[in-house]
Amino acid sequence: AIEHDYHDDAPYYMLLAWFKRVPRSSDKVMLLTHGLMNINRWDLAQELQSIKDDKRSEQGTFSKD
DSSP: OOOHHHHHHHHHHHHHHHHHHTTTTOOOOHHHHHHHHHHHHHHHHHHHHHHHHHHHHHHHHHHOO
């Protein structure tokens, strides 16, 4: 049962380990988007880019107030 639980969480922990290794100055979203495109996961790359664009527009809205 424990092995099954870890298997379900493995992608999360793999992404977390990657996130901690990448320098703070790096654009992690861009790196991840390019990596997803390299493995033909256009769907995830597009969704990630949409989330980034939404966050950017929200920040622009808040800065105008």
